[in-house]
Amino acid sequence: MRKKITLLILFISSLSFSQVIVSEKLQDPENKIIQKLTKRSQIWISGEWIEKNNKYVWKKGYWTQKKAGYIYTQGYWKKRKNGWIWESGSWKKINMQKWNTVYS
DSSP states (O other), rough: OOOHHHHHHHHHHHHHHOOOOBBSOOOOOOOOOOOOOOOTEEEEEOEOOOOETTTTEEEEEEEEEETTEEEEEEEEEEETTTEEEOOOOOEEEOOHHHHHHHHH
């Protein structure tokens, strides 16, 4: 049982470190906010690059609910010694005073 758990941990670790590297940053396709009636409780998450089959594909932007105490940071290209990798956007925890300032 212990051996199976160790192998599973190694497998999961190897997945998290495999990243697609490109020689040049990819240009974002046109990234317009889709106009629709939105609620004050929603924010627009811009499109971003995702890894699929060892290459980057574009994921369109979308509306989503705000998360109290969290702010969404957009993805970005990060320089590596042998090219560029995409760092995906993510939710970051912030204090509620700052959150209220951002979303008021």
